[in-house]
Amino acid sequence: MNEKKRLPFGMGRLGTKWWVxxxxxxxxxxxxxxxxxxxxxxxxxxxxxxxxxxxxxAAWGLYIVxxxxxxxxxxxxxxxxxxxxxxxxxxxxxxxRPAEVMTVIxxxxxxxxxxxxxxxxxxAFLMLLKYARPQSPFFGTFAMVISGYLFGSLVYLxxxxxxxxxxxxxxxxLLQRFHRWWAAGYGDTPPERARRVRSSFWLSVALxxxxxxxxxxxxxxFGLQGGRPxxxxxxxxxxxxxxxxxxxxxxxxxxAAGLRQALGEKERLNLELFRWLADFLLVLLAGYxxxxxxxxxxNSYAAGPSESLVSxxxxxxxxxxxxxxxxxFLTLPAFLLLLQRLRGRVSLPLIVACGVMVNLAxxxxxxxxxxxxxxxxxxxxxxxxxxxxxxxxxEIVIGLVGLGGLLFALFVKGFPILELDRDYxxxxx
Amino acid sequence: MARYGMVIDLxxxxxxxxxxxxxxxxxxxxxxxFWNYVFRFEExxxxxxxxxxxxxxxxxxxNAPCVKVCPVGSRHKxxxxxxxxxxxxxxxxxxxxVACPYGVNCFNWKDPxxxxxxxxxxxxxxxxxxxxxxxxxxxxxxxxxGSQGRHTAGGGRMKGVVEKCTFCVxxxxxxxxxxxxxxxxxxxxxxxxxxxxxSPPSQLLREKPHFRLLxxxxxxxxxxxxxxxxxxxxxxxxxxVKARVER
Amino acid sequence: MNRTxxxxxxxxxxxxxxxxxxxxxxxxxxxPTSPAFSDPRIPYAPAAFIFGVMLVFLSAVVYELQGGxxxxxxx
Numbered sequence: 189m190n191e192k193k194r195l196p197f198g199m200g201r202l203g204t205k206w207w208v209x210x211x212x213x214x215x216x217x218x219x220x221x222x223x224x225x226x227x228x229x230x231x232x233x234x235x236x237x238x239x240x241x242x243x244x245x246a247a248w249g250l251y252i253v254x255x256x257x258x259x260x261x262x263x264x265x266x267x268x269x270x271x272x273x274x275x276x277x278x279x280x281x282x283x284x285r286p287a288e289v290m291t292v293i294x295x296x297x298x299x300x301x302x303x304x305x306x307x308x309x310x311x312a313f314l315m316l317l318k319y320a321r322p323q324s325p326f327f328g329t330f331a332m333v334i335s336g337y338l339f340g341s342l343v344y345l346x347x348x349x350x351x352x353x354x355x356x357x358x359x360x361x362l363l364q365r366f367h368r369w370w371a372a373g374y375g376d377t378p379p380e381r382a383r384r385v386r387s388s389f390w391l392s393v394a395l396x397x398x399x400x401x402x403x404x405x406x407x408x409x410f411g412l413q414g415g416r417p418x419x420x421x422x423x424x425x426x427x428x429x430x431x432x433x434x435x436x437x438x439x440x441x442x443x444a445a446g447l448r449q450a451l452g453e454k455e456r457l458n459l460e461l462f463r464w465l466a467d468f469l470l471v472l473l474a475g476y477x478x479x480x481x482x483x484x485x486x487n488s489y490a491a492g493p494s495e496s497l498v499s500x501x502x503x504x505x506x507x508x509x510x511x512x513x514x515x516x517f518l519t520l521p522a523f524l525l526l527l528q529r530l531r532g533r534v535s536l537p538l539i540v541a542c543g544v545m546v547n548l549a550x551x552x553x554x555x556x557x558x559x560x561x562x563x564x565x566x567x568x569x570x571x572x573x574x575x576x577x578x579x580x581x582x583e584i585v586i587g588l589v590g591l592g593g594l595l596f597a598l599f600v601k602g603f604p605i606l607e608l609d610r611d612y613x614x615x616x617x
Numbered sequence: 618m619a620r621y622g623m624v625i626d627l628x629x630x631x632x633x634x635x636x637x638x639x640x641x642x643x644x645x646x647x648x649x650x651f652w653n654y655v656f657r658f659e660e661x662x663x664x665x666x667x668x669x670x671x672x673x674x675x676x677x678x679x680n681a682p683c684v685k686v687c688p689v690g691s692r693h694k695x696x697x698x699x700x701x702x703x704x705x706x707x708x709x710x711x712x713x714x715v716a717c718p719y720g721v722n723c724f725n726w727k728d729p730x731x732x733x734x735x736x737x738x739x740x741x742x743x744x745x746x747x748x749x750x751x752x753x754x755x756x757x758x759x760x761x762x763g764s765q766g767r768h769t770a771g772g773g774r775m776k777g778v779v780e781k782c783t784f785c786v787x788x789x790x791x792x793x794x795x796x797x798x799x800x801x802x803x804x805x806x807x808x809x810x811x812x813x814x815x816s817p818p819s820q821l822l823r824e825k826p827h828f829r830l831l832x833x834x835x836x837x838x839x840x841x842x843x844x845x846x847x848x849x850x851x852x853x854x855x856x857x858v859k860a861r862v863e864r
Numbered sequence: 865m866n867r868t869x870x871x872x873x874x875x876x877x878x879x880x881x882x883x884x885x886x887x888x889x890x891x892x893x894x895x896p897t898s899p900a901f902s903d904p905r906i907p908y909a910p911a912a913f914i915f916g917v918m919l920v921f922l923s924a925v926v927y928e929l930q931g932g933x934x935x936x937x938x939x
Contacts, residue, residue: 243862
């Protein structure tokens with residue numbers, strides 16, 4: 189009985205582990221801010237990027253790699269949340285809220301990564317609102333992914349959080365005002381419940397196609413460019429969608445495992461849920477490996493000379509270790525998960541390890557899409573270029589990851605990270 | 618209305634790179650920024666080698682990939698056929714740079730004022746008397762250009778924006794040739810109105826077989842080459858210019 | 865029915881706004897041969913597009929919240 193008086197899921201209680209997470213995140217964020225202020229005052233000369241052509245560099249580097257990575261993660265979060273609600277997958281229900289939060293945070297990080305990349309971030313907002321052109325593949329990224337999609341996921345998170353907020357709003361405490369605002373008068377009456385079901389359905393229906401379009405536009409940023417060998421291709425957009433799914437499910441596995449460990453929620457975040465996530469990962473891995481084989485078969489069989497140069501750089505050149513590393517980190521999890529499936533067991537450490545590997549592979553693959561086509565994909569006979577990310581770039585990117593951790597840690601303490609059961613606080617009503 | 622273009626006679630070019638220097642002086646481009654670039658190629662194995670040269674200004678494409686991808690319409694096509702950058706609008710996303718197959722775009726990786734060959738505002742230069750006066754800063758670059766009055770000539774360039782060859786739009790307004798064409802010692806760069814059949818480039822195109830770079834990309838360049846052949850995969854660059862920007 | 869009508873109206877208005885902003889008000893699509901291809905036909909057309917997307921999602925909030933708290937609020 190006493191248990192019910194406390195706030196759920198560690199809300200409001202700041203333990204040692206939480207402080208460690210916040211401390212580490214804050215350190216990373218601070219270093220990122222220092223690095224960014226350096227870039228802001230000196231210009232992007234502090235990065236490893238340089239002009240394509242006579243300067244022999246890559247004009248897009250780590251920032252764009254992580255824009256793609258973050259947006260990919262956010263795509264999966266809301267996509268899974270929508271699917272779980274639409275198909276009413278009861279086992280996966282507990283990760284709906286973490287997935288929604290992951291989406292919103294990842295989108296914020298994606299937007300910040302774009303700002304880190306552009307040379308005139310102060311101008312960017314006004315110019316984009318005033319002049320953005322639909323013909324530019326960036327229109328999808330700016331107008332839909334960041335603004336529309338961020339807004340849509342916020343609405344989604346907000347509306348689905350209302351019943352929980354309404355329950356918490358009844359409890360006196362520091363956050364009561366916040367919860368009351370969030371609940372906005374939700375009373376859990378039958379008509380309200382019916383409305384919720386209806387709006388939830390339509391939101392999911394509206395979000396799914398928007399998500400696929402938005403992630404595809406990110407693929408089009410590269411796939412529509414005939415002038416960069418290795419980019420042009422119709423597989424680029426679907427490849428982006430599947431890779432986004434992979435990295436997102438990977439991060440979600442890490443979040444779920446972390447919550448299970450930190451909150452001791454072995455009931456809700458049970459092994460059956462992890463088995464489902466592992467299956468998702470396996471299916472997506474199979475799909476992506478298929479794309480990978482098709483892509484490389486086409487490239488090695490019928491590529492022009494400049495395409496071959498890029499392939500060469502990726503398969504056997506200076507980027508080979510990244511490529512073969514990413515292939516290993518895609519095939520190994522696929523093999524391990526398949527083996528686990530065949531033996532009918534569920535090993536949490538193994539699934540977590542697969543989640544980590546898949547994410548490293550996703551970052552590596554994005555790097556291979558963005559960079560070699562610039563340094564080795566020159567159609568005029570310029571000298572071969574090179575690109576190595578500078579310390580500043582790494583610090584900014586890792587700072588963004590830290591910011592993600594910080595935002596997540598703060599959310600967890602202010603709002604139930606898992607959906608409350610219907611009978612929570614039932615006795616007080 | 619004139620629609621400008623350039624014809625480059627490769628049989629005349631001997632790779633002196635005077636056009637590159639003229640461009641730098643005229644447009645005051647910062648270090649590492651080459652709006653015009655002259656390839657020096659070598660083909661074959663010694664002693665059977667052949668050397669050739671290929672000046673590469675911006676192609677001012679009619680179907681320019683950079684214009685298509687620019688998210689804010691900073692890179693635009695003028696009615697005179699020029700492909701220009703609006704310095705007041707560029708947000709520095711560098712999409713034009715990755716979209717361009719010719720590698721003509723230059724980003725301002727650092728403040729251009731701190732990236733000059735000589736810092737003109739350096740107070741220690743005040744007492745220095747040079748026989749030819751102080752280094753030249755072109756005032757025309759700051760003037761608004763064309764009917765839209767946009768800053769497209771390179772003045773007011775700042776850190777974090779992209780720049781490239783303008784065909785010296787500020788000189789065209791005065792009826793002058795672009796600096797590269799005006800300064801070529803052998804008249805290899807022939808500039809003029811391609812819509813006028815009597816203009817020097819049009820006449821040259823009628824007389825000689827010509828090609829454009831990367832014709833297969835569908836970019837419709839407004840720069841034509843005569844008296845030579847396009848570079849092949851066998852073309853190796855000799856004495857590549859070391860374009861560098863350091864912190 | 866009222867709340868449904870408002871929500872549907874917002875969705876229709878949002879999508880129309882997106883359509884017009886994309887195809888009619890923003891810079892035209894096609895091979896860019898003149899400065900007209902680089903300027904929106906109506907200033908801030910992209911902002912209108914984004915507002916259209918927001919309007920569609922906002923309809924869900926209006927649908928759930930509109931008048932929902934009356935008489936039931938415990939605050």
